[in-house]
Amino acid sequence: MSDLTMIRAAAERLKGHARVTPLLNSAFLDEIAGRRVFVKVEALQHTGSFKFRGAWSAVSALSEAERSKGILAFSSGNHAQGVAMAARSHGVPCVIIMPADAPRVKIENTRALGAEVVLYDRDTEDRDAIGARLTVERGMTLVKPFDEPLVIAGQGTCGLEIAAQAAELGVTPQEVLVCCGGGGLTSGIALALEAEMPGVTVRPVEPEFFDDVTRSLATGTIQRNARSSGSLCDAIITPQPGDITFPILQRLCGPGIVVPEDDCLRAMALAWDRLKVVLEPGGAIALAAALFHSEGTSDIVAVASGGNVDRDVFVNALERFG
Amino acid sequence: MSDLTMIRAAAERLKGHARVTPLLNSAFLDEIAGRRVFVKVEALQHTGSFKFRGAWSAVSALSEAERSKGILAFSSGNHAQGVAMAARSHGVPCVIIMPADAPRVKIENTRALGAEVVLYDRDTEDRDAIGARLTVERGMTLVKPFDEPLVIAGQGTCGLEIAAQAAELGVTPQEVLVCCGGGGLTSGIALALEAEMPGVTVRPVEPEFFDDVTRSLATGTIQRNARSSGSLCDAIITPQPGDITFPILQRLCGPGIVVPEDDCLRAMALAWDRLKVVLEPGGAIALAAALFHSEGTSDIVAVASGGNVDRDVFVNALERFG
Numbered sequence: 096m097s098d099l100t101m102i103r104a105a106a107e108r109l110k111g112h113a114r115v116t117p118l119l120n121s122a123f124l125d126e127i128a129g130r131r132v133f134v135k136v137e138a139l140q141h142t143g144s145f146k147f148r149g150a151w152s153a154v155s156a157l158s159e160a161e162r163s164k165g166i167l168a169f170s171s172g173n174h175a176q177g178v179a180m181a182a183r184s185h186g187v188p189c190v191i192i193m194p195a196d197a198p199r200v201k202i203e204n205t206r207a208l209g210a211e212v213v214l215y216d217r218d219t220e221d222r223d224a225i226g227a228r229l230t231v232e233r234g235m236t237l238v239k240p241f242d243e244p245l246v247i248a249g250q251g252t253c254g255l256e257i258a259a260q261a262a263e264l265g266v267t268p269q270e271v272l273v274c275c276g277g278g279g280l281t282s283g284i285a286l287a288l289e290a291e292m293p294g295v296t297v298r299p300v301e302p303e304f305f306d307d308v309t310r311s312l313a314t315g316t317i318q319r320n321a322r323s324s325g326s327l328c329d330a331i332i333t334p335q336p337g338d339i340t341f342p343i344l345q346r347l348c349g350p351g352i353v354v355p356e357d358d359c360l361r362a363m364a365l366a367w368d369r370l371k372v373v374l375e376p377g378g379a380i381a382l383a384a385a386l387f388h389s390e391g392t393s394d395i396v397a398v399a400s401g402g403n404v405d406r407d408v409f410v411n412a413l414e415r416f417g
Numbered sequence: 418m419s420d421l422t423m424i425r426a427a428a429e430r431l432k433g434h435a436r437v438t439p440l441l442n443s444a445f446l447d448e449i450a451g452r453r454v455f456v457k458v459e460a461l462q463h464t465g466s467f468k469f470r471g472a473w474s475a476v477s478a479l480s481e482a483e484r485s486k487g488i489l490a491f492s493s494g495n496h497a498q499g500v501a502m503a504a505r506s507h508g509v510p511c512v513i514i515m516p517a518d519a520p521r522v523k524i525e526n527t528r529a530l531g532a533e534v535v536l537y538d539r540d541t542e543d544r545d546a547i548g549a550r551l552t553v554e555r556g557m558t559l560v561k562p563f564d565e566p567l568v569i570a571g572q573g574t575c576g577l578e579i580a581a582q583a584a585e586l587g588v589t590p591q592e593v594l595v596c597c598g599g600g601g602l603t604s605g606i607a608l609a610l611e612a613e614m615p616g617v618t619v620r621p622v623e624p625e626f627f628d629d630v631t632r633s634l635a636t637g638t639i640q641r642n643a644r645s646s647g648s649l650c651d652a653i654i655t656p657q658p659g660d661i662t663f664p665i666l667q668r669l670c671g672p673g674i675v676v677p678e679d680d681c682l683r684a685m686a687l688a689w690d691r692l693k694v695v696l697e698p699g700g701a702i703a704l705a706a707a708l709f710h711s712e713g714t715s716d717i718v719a720v721a722s723g724g725n726v727d728r729d730v731f732v733n734a735l736e737r738f739g
Contacts, residue, residue: 114439114441116439117436117438117439117461119436119461122529122530123529126529138693139439139441139692139693139694143693207444207445207448208444367695367731370461371460371461371465371694371695371696371724372461372693372694372695373689373693373694373695374693402693406735406736406739409689409735410732410735410736413728413731413732414728414732417728
């Protein structure tokens with residue numbers, strides 16, 4: 096079970112390997128929100144997203160013997176890159192299983208980070224079977240993207256940094272908004288802040304039409320999304336909250352916030368203009384919630400989870416809202 | 418005279434007010450350069466450029482009595498915003514004198530940072546006369562953009578951070594490349610590193626056709642640019658090196674590097690893609706030099722000085738090189 100002790104241990108393992116990302120603010124953003132907004136910029140983490148934290152946490156916790164046989168992950172996105180870099184830095188083999196129709200640039204980036212990419216056909220092949228075969232044949236360890244205590248603990252280190260940086264700035268936020276897919280980042284941050292920033296409310300933020308966590312929290316049981324694709328916020332689309340993450344979210348989080356896609360693009364343009372950072376749509380969603388969908392006037396933190404965005408999407412955000 | 422003692426004193430005054438900006442790297446950039454490249458991202462400083470450091474250094478060093486009468490600066494760019502924010506944070510009046518034909522957004526941003534903007538007609542009015550009148554009538558203190566020891570000392574704090582961050586990463590760079598207009602940032606960093614990173618060579622980087630510092634260093638006497646405008650690197654275009662900065666550059670710096678404009682756009686696109694940071698053309702020029710115009714294989718640092726860029730210029734960089 097993930098807890099503060101595991102998060103602190105993960106922080107020790109991440110020290111000197113993960114970046115301490117900055118907590119930025121801008122008077123211009125404060126004016127829009129009607130309150131002070133502090134943005135934890137995980138887009139500036141290695142590989143452009145918080146995923147490196149969880150990946151490093153999981154890979155570094157393995158025994159030498161386990162690790163040397165290699166690391167395995169399913170992902171075409173931020174988790175793939177985080178795991179690939181963590182494995183390479185440990186000098187161990189890494190296989191990333193990706194759909195053959197994944198964007199060429201994502202396949203190339205993952206390969207460039209030293210991973211062996213195994214492609215499968217979504218229609219005719221079973222990725223789980225491929226993964227199982229690699230696990231058996233090569234003894235590789237699967238690193239899950241969110242429903243894994245060591246990964247949650249790694250993401251929780253972001254929460255420890257938020258608490259330390261807010262204290263340094265003399266800020267006591269009322270809420271911390273976190274983009275939420277499977278809930279690894281949100282649950283990790285919630286666990287860290289339960290101890291380090293008592294009284295703060297952590298709230299998951301999701302895109303319109305993909306609000307499984309918000310509905311799950313409201314009803315008290317795990318709810319699924321009707322759709323599995325079709326959002327610009329591709330990095331944070333999952334079918335439903337995790338079996339491990341959901342009870343943590345349920346115990347520790349306030350109600351979810353649901354944000355229309357256009358507001359993510361608007362927040363991307365503002366982060367470009369006012370913070371000088373590059374965010375992907377899903378990475379900008381908590382900032383969008385803070386700017387356009389929050390109530391109250393007390394200080395608020397938004398976690399900007401990643402910046403791996405296609406050029407055309409980014410240019411579109413600037414042309415429409417920059 | 419600027420020296421390490423002044424820089425250390427400026428660092429004390431900036432503590433808790435200026436941001437410690439990150440020193441970022443990416444394996445993808447290393448591959449392009451054929452060496453490890455570390456980027457000091459001053460675009461993430463308050464107001465989007467290193468100028469806040471020098472402004473804060475100058476404003477905070479004034480006596481209460483001087484400061485309360487207000488601060489004055491000539492600028493339509495990054496210096497204006499840095500001075501405006503430093504004055505506002507000190508709770509004192511600020512006048513920025515800008516040409517009436519300055520871009521509307523720059524005038525608005527400077528006003529939004531609390532400054533009184535006094536516009537003058539470039540053809541019919543003398544900005545120095547307006548400044549002199551404000552100095553006499555209102556007792557305001559002029560903060561020069563670069564040829565001022567307190568400003569140089571403030572910019573030098575960036576050098577102290579580079580030395581500390583490189584040491585923390587276990588990196589001993591051979592060269593530190595710095596974009597160079599009037600030479601405030603370059604001379605400040607060179608002074609800081611003379612003491613804190615002995616053996617490193619600081620090199621100024623300039624845009625093609627505006628290489629006054631490079632030619633001045635090569636000839637040993639102050640040279641002027643033939644043109645005074647017409648570069649995308651508008652933030653680092655000055656007629657000639659400063660009377661105070663030039664002797665420092667001459668004593669401490671290696672030869673200048675001259676970079677074509679397109680390479681700045683290319684570096685902007687790479688910083689967007691690989692570092693997730695927004696750079697303006699002049700702010701990307703030292704990175705461009707490190708990536709495309711440096712020789713050798715040992716580690717190198719590039720200072721990315723600012724990120725205040727028009728949308729159309731940024732989109733153009735992405736569309737051509739992203």
